[in-house]
Amino acid sequence: MVKYLDPENDFGAPRRRKQNPDLAARRQKNAQLPREEALEAARESALRVLDRTAASSGQIRQKLTKAGFLPEIAEEIVNRFCEVGLLDDQAYAAMLVRTRFQERGLVGRALVQExxxxxxxxxxxxxxxxxxTPEQEADSAQMLAEKKARSLGNVTYPQAMRRLGAFLARKGxxxxxxxQATNAALADREFENK
Structure with missing residues (x-):
């Protein structure tokens, strides 16, 4: 497929992410608000985030400071939300681990990074x-390895071993x-050069 370049744009230059002109003004405005108004605006901003999705206290703190609120305002909002139960990092972490394991098969290092x-x-x-549990990890590794092995196509045995091993390692x-999972997944498959 041919891609045509617009002569108005720079040829070959990577596209830059457009800056929202209102963002800089909003950050400056938020930083200059009186304390009570800043607390109210930060509270509303944090509630809008939590209305859309679950978040950790670190994420809320980061979003508030990125929006231009002073760090002490962000910290006060996060502390208040933790007190009333709107933010619970332990419950959020447990939910995150469960969903990432079930949906993507992530374990160990990959979950820690997440x-x-x-x-x-x-x-x-x-x-x-x-x-x-270790049993759940082993079952998941085996299932992922078998699924990936079906999609390998015409590869040699060493290539299949490397690809499956790297795939599982990226999952943690x-x-x-x-x-162990790679050997079991490739045990029944036929290869030209074994």
Missing amino acids: LNRKGIAPHLQPEALAQI YSPSQCR
């Missing part, structure tokens, strides 16, 4: 990660789990 990205404190992570499985 929790860190979402702003979950390290001391809350072990309890959330403990929901997944340990080297021994990768090896």
Whole structure:
């Protein structure tokens, strides 16, 4: 397919993300609000975020400071929301681990990275990660390896081993789990060069 370039744009230059002109003005306005007005505006902003999706206290804090609210205002809103139960990082972490494991098959390191990205404190992570048993991890690794093995096509045995192992490693499985699931998934398959 041929892609035609618009002569008005720079040829070959990567597209830049357009800055919202109102964002800079809104940030400046939020930073200059009197304390009571800033608290009310930050509270409304945080409630809008929580109305759309669940979030961690770290995410809310980050969104409020990005919107131009002073860090102490953001911290006060987060603390208040934690007190009244609108924010619960432990419950959010548990939900995140369950859904990422069930939907994507993530375990171990991959889940830790996801929790860190979402702003979950390290001391809350072990309890959330403990929901997944080693048996569930092994079953998931086996299921993912078998599913991926069906889509490999014409590859040699070493290529299949590398591809399956790398696929499972990106999902957070340990080297021994990768090896075991890969060997089991490829045991019944026919290869030209084994």
